[in-house]
Amino acid sequence: MLLINCPWCGPRDEIEFRCAGQSHIARPGPYDRVSDEEWARYLFYRKNPKGLHSERWLHDVGCRQWFNIARDTRTHEIKVIYAMTDPKPEESTP
Amino acid sequence: MLDVVSWSLSTGVYISQSDKGGLVFGGGLDHYPSYAQRGNLATAIDVVGAVAETYPSFGRVRLLRHWAGIVDIVHDSSPLIGETPLAGLYMNCGWGTGGFKAIPAGGYLLAHHLATGRPHPIAAPFHLDRFRTGALIDEAAGAGIAH
Numbered sequence: 701m702l703l704i705n706c707p708w709c710g711p712r713d714e715i716e717f718r719c720a721g722q723s724h725i726a727r728p729g730p731y732d733r734v735s736d737e738e739w740a741r742y743l744f745y746r747k748n749p750k751g752l753h754s755e756r757w758l759h760d761v762g763c764r765q766w767f768n769i770a771r772d773t774r775t776h777e778i779k780v781i782y783a784m785t786d787p788k789p790e791e792s793t794p
Numbered sequence: 795m796l797d798v799v800s801w802s803l804s805t806g807v808y809i810s811q812s813d814k815g816g817l818v819f820g821g822g823l824d825h826y827p828s829y830a831q832r833g834n835l836a837t838a839i840d841v842v843g844a845v846a847e848t849y850p851s852f853g854r855v856r857l858l859r860h861w862a863g864i865v866d867i868v869h870d871s872s873p874l875i876g877e878t879p880l881a882g883l884y885m886n887c888g889w890g891t892g893g894f895k896a897i898p899a900g901g902y903l904l905a906h907h908l909a910t911g912r913p914h915p916i917a918a919p920f921h922l923d924r925f926r927t928g929a930l931i932d933e934a935a936g937a938g939i940a941h
Binding site: 701714718719721736737740744745748750753755773775 | 825826827828829830834835836869925926927928
């Protein structure tokens with residue numbers, strides 16, 4: 701069970717939140733020059749690391765704000781919580 | 795006590811009884827990617843709660859043991875069978891929560907592909923290329939649940 705420190709509400713139980721998967725995905729463009737292959741990669745292909753993973757979370761039943769979490773998928777340890785517009789944190793662990 | 799396998803569409807929880815008498819049940823997935831190789835308490839509470847709600851008398855039964863495994867989920871909740879972009883490498887994965895039941899057929903279909911060099915007609919739609927062509931098997935986001 702995760703205790704997630706919402707940037708607006710403070711520490712709350714994980715059941716209040718929703719994980720929306722990998723963060724920092726850029727929409728390809730301009731749209732009329734994007735191949736079917738690129739669209740497929742944008743829509744359906746995701747990283748699946750055993751280790752540090754940057755992902756989007758929503759405080760679904762709280763403030764309903766979005767933010768990013770960098771989390772270790774092996775231990776579920778939350779390394780960094782940062783804003784949606786912040787850059788991806790440097791990977792310090794393998 | 796229970797001589798059928800029951801499955802609830804609303805909770806996604808399935809349950810049956812073994813010949814020794816124990817109840818075997820399972821349900822949803824973790825809500826975030828995990829290689830922790832252990833059951834997640836939030837998910838366990840959801841599944842156990844659904845069992846007790848469906849069969850209130852089971853609420854008095856003790857939990858003997860539980861297990862966790864990696865569940866490989868694809869966007870359209872359907873397996874990937876066939877060739878990959880790397881020549882000579884074939885895939886048969888993404889079975890999600892249905893693999894225990896369906897993999898004998900999955901193995902037969904991939905063996906057909908390896909032996910003949912062509913996908914079996916049943917397996918052909920499950921090619922990885924469906925994400926490029928848009929011919930998804932199941933609109934999982936609309937259904938909200940696998941199967």
